[in-house]
Amino acid sequence: MLIALIATIHIFTSLYAVGGGIVLAGEVSHAYKINNKSLLDYLRSHTFFFILLTVVFGAITGVGIWWIIGLSSPLATESLIHIFVFGWAMEYVFFVLEISSAFIFFYYWGKLDPHTHKIIGWIYAVSAYMSLVIITGITAFQLDIGTWTPDKGMWVAFFNPQTLPQIVARSGASLLMASLYIYLHAAFKLKNDSNLRSLVETRTATWSMVGAALVTIGGAWWYINLPASSKAALAGASALNVLTALVFAASAVVFFMLYFGPHKNPGWINPGFAILYFAIGIAATSTGEFIREGVRKPFIIYNYVVGNNVLTSEIPKLQATGYLNGGVWTKAFVRSHYPQVMGLDGNIDGAKLLQLPETDQLAVGKILFQYHCNDCHSEKGFSGVSEYTRGWSESMINTVVTHLDKAHYFMPPWCGTREEAILLTKFLESISLNSPSGMIFSGETIRSKSDITQMKGGGIGK
């Protein structure tokens, strides 16, 4: 949740940082060309707004993404860092150029000669765009690693099937987002100057129409290049169906509003219209990002790291020797708190786990839940397993646990032993909720999950 929150907030400003840079460089060049001082003055005031938002908020929330992914998915993060360290280092060079050129562009406005000022504006635009290209390649790799294998270098990872479509889509989104920020800013700033406002809106409409076209092309290309698992996730999850429809609907609304609004009738954009427009744009962008992340399940890095921070290559070993044995923290904790389950070889003995008192078995089951499931699921609340297992019998839970990827192809496979699955099952059964009361099938009222357990002849491990 926190990753989504910080990443979504960041994307609103980072797209603006890229698209806004391109639009500002282009519009300043145009304003110099037609020698329009009032347009230049407006662009200067917008640049200040732009710097306040992108250099401060955009930059820090960008660092914030590193913070939060490092905290919640250390394995995936260090894997990405090891694969793309020089990509990030290159991005850092562009980032230095961005910051330096942005400040010089603004603080030396009117002091630099127009030619140099334009060049510095374009240095910003190109640097910001290169940042987008590099970061998109890295996030696209998470969705589809293409032909990359651990023995191949960064370029194979970077030029994966998703990189180009996402660059096109995000380029468009950045121009579109920049336009919405400009409409919002101009609607307030130029409230009393309808001529200048119309000029700004008409000019910006061209950028936004290009942006809308690129989003459409990139979005379609993105879908065509999606791995089969992502297409299946998109087709199979009703929530994603609805959200995808929402994105298309919001994009269509934005497109028509662009055409009939600033493009055809520039005077239409008043503060209320601009806020509405901006809100729809934000909704479409955040929904698009949510879908982009959602279809990656069950992977953090496609076919390399699964959602519960396990390398795919390690899964068979964990299934043979135990999930608790495979994690340094889980193993240390069990060794410290349940020394009686340690075997002579220094590893946790699965059979001994089942000899623990019932309360300890539940406690170990909870450890398994915390590490195996808790990256995506809570016990109760958001994505809570107590709700998902409502009314399930112990044997039903165990069947799902041991066949996670078969029951839901967007979940990772069970990464532990049969004994560990029993302990996790016991814990899940202990927190699962009863079926809703009052539901009647065939004249019989289902009262509680214990009824089902009894009907099915008892639970597992009994």
Added chain:
Amino acid sequence: MNPQDLIAPSSPLGNPAPFWFITFFKVLGFILHMIPMNIWYAGMLIVAVFGTFGKNHAEELSHRLSRSMPIIVAMGVNLGIVPLLFTQVSYYQFYYPAGVLIGWPWLSVIFLLVFAYYGVYVYSLNVRNNRKTKFAVASAWVSSILFIIIGFLFANNFSLMVNVNEWTRIFERTNAAGAVTGQALNISDPTLFPRWLMMFGIAMMTTAVYIVFDAFYFRKDSTSSGYKAWAIRFAFGIFTFAAIWFAVTGSWYIFGALDEFTLTRVGNSPSVIVLFIFTALSPGAPWLAMLLMFMRVKSNLLPSKSLVATAALAQFVVITLNAISRQWVQNTELSRFRDITTETVNTQWSPMIIFLLLFVAGLGVVGWMISKVMAIDKAAVSSRG
């Protein structure tokens, strides 16, 4: 619980560059980050104090610092990405667990930084518009305090990173069913407070040098001699105080907080002893330069700009030696648990070469932009003079 058991296995991917390369850029990035970070760390406190109580030159100093502070913070945050990136390459087995163990305070850095940075802007914009509202002054104070808290949180994470023994204690104390809750701080670590306070001492020194550098290189008008003389007197006082602070906290850190293992390693290595002696004595060089400036001012004369530049260069050496010494200590402390220098290396040659080429080209472009700006400033001075 054996602390060794908590260290994750090596990445199957191996390091993308030799250890020395990663360390070089980590240290270089840290040095470059330290310069602006030092200025906001101690400088914002000066902005707040003189913004509230300062008159005449003191108030002018507050205004001058606050006007450049938004750029200083942006550059500092930006330059901080480099050491953070390379830390995650070679030190991931230590950096991530430390961060996770103090997860919530560590994550709060981002939110605190956003507020601190906007506070800087609020005060700076007020000053630019020749206003000083109570809200703006309060923002300067809040920013200053938040920066100091952020420094404390960084000291927490980076001291915990090398103190694996403490991981087990925090884990035992704060876990929920074996999972880390991230609600702890590493406050029982003996190195934490001297480490944090020592950095504040260096920050005060750097800020003092910057105040003089700013007065001589960035203040252009011909009526500035009074301010320049005042800046030297004030900066000399601050630097002297900071140098004593640095000596005290540095001694506390080395002789009172570092463990025996690390101290023995120091004792066994003549080159490290020399490095430590130079690091300890290095503030003497900028202090001497500041003293010479101070004596010139006492004789009603202003020092040359080259003397000011010498002080700045000497402070750069102080920062560099500190960064190198810190790196040595970090590597040595970690060697108790894992020899990270022997990780498998799968060098990514072509990305590395392209990065280096871009790095040089980027420096060239930044240099070109600065030359354009300097030409404008020079022309402005000529036209006034």
